[in-house]
Amino acid sequence: MSRKYPIIHDTRKVERSRFLHIEEVDLEFSNGERRTHERLLSSGLGAVIIVPMRDDDTVLLVREYSVGLDHYELGLPKGRMDRDESVEQAANRELKEEAGFGARSLRHIGSLSLSPAYMSHVTNVVLAQELYPEKLEGDEPEPLEVVEWKLSELHHLMAREDVTEGRSIAALFMAREYLAGRYRP
Template sequence: MSRRLPIIHKVTDEQSGPFQRQHLDLEFSNGERRRFERLVSHGHGAVVVVPMLDEDTVLLVREYAAGVHRYELGLVKGRIDAGETPVQAANRELKEEAGYGARRLDVLRAMTLAPTYMSHQSWLVVARDLYPERLPGDEPEELDVVPWKLAELDQLMLREDFSEGRSLAALFIARQWLGGRE
């Protein structure tokens, strides 16, 4: 069933760090009026990179996660800088965080974090045919690079130190996509 989008009667903006908070005064097709909030990201989105060391092995990175105050395993990720494509950003972040570049990069799809109240999108990129190359990054310390077999995702998905939703979703999407290729 396709619904008509709500009518936006008023938008009120306020700054909130890297995001802009908007208050939306909405009217739905049934006449109900509500006020919603959303966070509008500044910038050009982000990338989540699935770097494949070989056909069976993905490279994860371990870095400090301030939100949960612990070291967390996850995929290479970062923002897309002005003028960059998702492919360029993915290759740059891969070099900065894992010390590898990629000769083959495939953008699979955009993913959202919380689309009911955030506009932020992350592009899922699979990186293959890796070669060693390091660029200086913005991390305060060098990240640990941890090889992980795709066949062992069932063990990874239940680890306490691997909890980021984008990394979880990206690995399962990439595994399915890679498995369907010749």
């Protein structure tokens, strides 16, 4: 019987910054082939992305500056989990910090990886419903603009030049399919 996964012979730290941890991994595959791969290790306790539903068809998005692309991006509220927070607690906190709303109903509907070929980071997708106004101070350097969008118009949102973040697009699709009863985690 062949092995399901390659054998990891060794790992070495290569670089480290505040957010990035790079590691070399020496692998042996089931056919005996050996390779060294690099991977980015997650530097935190996990992350959440929130799909805040104002009603059955209206989602709240935030416009936030993205230094990687040097432009303002329209997407879902998201952030890192703090120590001793559940996925739902982190989602509700981030929602209050970024969009100025809390949620009485929070449901974890799945997880997304960014680039699993070389990154270990996973983001938890949380559907937030029964919203109420509540603002917490966050770590954003400027107030974020909150934009309402209809899930039924998701195809128009994806055509915008300021909507490129894959996790937001995937989480919106997951939420739309979940709410329509076509997807159950």
